[in-house]
Amino acid sequence: MKTKPKKQNFFLNTFINSSIKTINLIDQVKISKIASEIKKIKDRNGRIFFIGSGGSAGNASHAVNDFRKLCNIECYSPSDNTSELTARINDDGWDTSYSNWLKVSKLNSKDGVFVFSVGGGSIKKKVSMNIVNVLKLAKRKKAKIFGVVSRDGGYTKKVGDVVIVLKIDEPNFVTPISESLQVLVWHCLVTDKKLQVNKTKW
Template sequence: MQQLINSYTDKLSAALRMDAMQQVPVLAEAMREAWRTQHTIYFCGNGGSAGNAIHLANDFLYGVGKEHGIGMRVESLSANAAVLTCLGNDIGYDRIYAEQLRVKADKGDVLVVLSGSGNSPNIVKALEMGNELGMTTFALLGYSGGKCKDLAQHPIHFPIDDMQIAEDLQLVIGHMCMQWLCEQKAS
């Protein structure tokens, strides 16, 4: 077990020193601008990344606003099981996020997709819809970055072949942005 612990922490530490970290301030500033202008930030992902999307939406909704009297408008598109199963059944799993954005999102909103591979069809379509709607789009990616690396206006790509490290980075980056925003004000 100690060998695994050492290997894992070494990989995570090395990932945190990658050039992708230079894009984190861009994400944080886009979130601050959305907060300031009362736009909405949308998160989505699959599997563990869906769990991370829900976790981060909670952090930004409550955690950032509790010190400043107003929280951020934020939503995880991964959170509503009834909506996900309805859309998956009626129009296809590949459109579960794009359709929610089509109905809810506005120009100037922010989309943050979380994906290990960057190739999940529902994540690809979410980015396509976000770009079409005039949203500011970000993608936190592992592996090769997949199709999302080219689709996102702001890819934050860690070229690592480890899903757990990729998912850890999603939360680490989200928590860094949250802590920074806690020190800021919406206006």
């Protein structure tokens, strides 16, 4: 007796297909360009500071690990230092918490700032102003700016040197797909032959 084929789950099908569409639209030339720019940063003994909020902060932390461990590049993320970050938020406010952290680290023209963000920050809407202020500082210090963002890219796209804007067609899935594909992009980078020095365990 034949069994009836299982019906596709509409939600999962939509989510996965939207993710696939977004992946197919990723600008691969820009990924390669970011890899080349990061190689230049490494060659001049610069550092990369990964910036993100919420789920993107978790991605920033993971990226720091991969770039340090696989590529031997000095990297940091302000959100990894919980004590300092919360002290700065408590005393000075959220908007300047990351930028003041970077001032102590003496962000300079040899360095890079890499933003993971769904919206990319907006001065007009006053959204993710912590990211906006980091980017203003980076521009003043002439540090390179990279990003993986979605929607219209926000302030990150406006001022960044090389920014990948993820084109997501399902409004309800913008945040989860954006944060998922931030991971895909940086894994492309850390396994690029220009950057990867150390092999993965498995």
